[in-house]
Amino acid sequence: MIIEEDEKPSNEQNEFAKVAMEIIAPTIEKFGFELYKTEIKKYSTNITWKKEKQFVKVSSTSYPTDYPYFYNLILGKASDDNFFETDWNSIALWKFKNEFNPKSTEAEYRFPIGNQVIPSIKKANTELEKYADSFLNGNLDLYYKLLAEQNEDREPYKIITKN
Secondary structure (H helix, E strand, C coil), X not given: CCCCHHHCCCHHHHHHHHHHHHHHHHHHHCCCCEEEEEEECCCEEEEEEEECCEEEEXXXXXXXXXXXXXXXXXXXXXXXXXXXXXXXXXXXXXXHHHHHCCCCCCCCXXXXXXXXXXXXXXXXXXXXXXXXXXXXXXXCHHHHHXXXXXXXXXXXXXXXXXX
């Protein structure tokens, strides 16, 4: 396989992915999730685990127009292996956190660099177990509640064709 220069993983994304695999993978896997797909690119990382139709995904971006750079832990359900509908059927961990503390203004995690990587991912991993344990154990009640709230006023995608 040939990787073009602009798609070679950056050192920052490589380090992020390595630490995420070391810290988050054992937590997710003890709930029966299995590694499904890993993509590490110059400006992004996506690592996905599956358990039946559920998935957990670590997704980061350091693309220049996405400043300030961030990452998320995303929990969702997909009807097939293509995950086409993940944008509609997934919830970021920070929304689970905000459900437990409604006055919270939590959002994405800042993308960590250097000596910030390990503490940041350890914190995210701890919060994953604390706020999303029901999802990880297969109870999707809170997930469905948050999904309904998230998509309530969302306009459907439109397919536009010429003529």
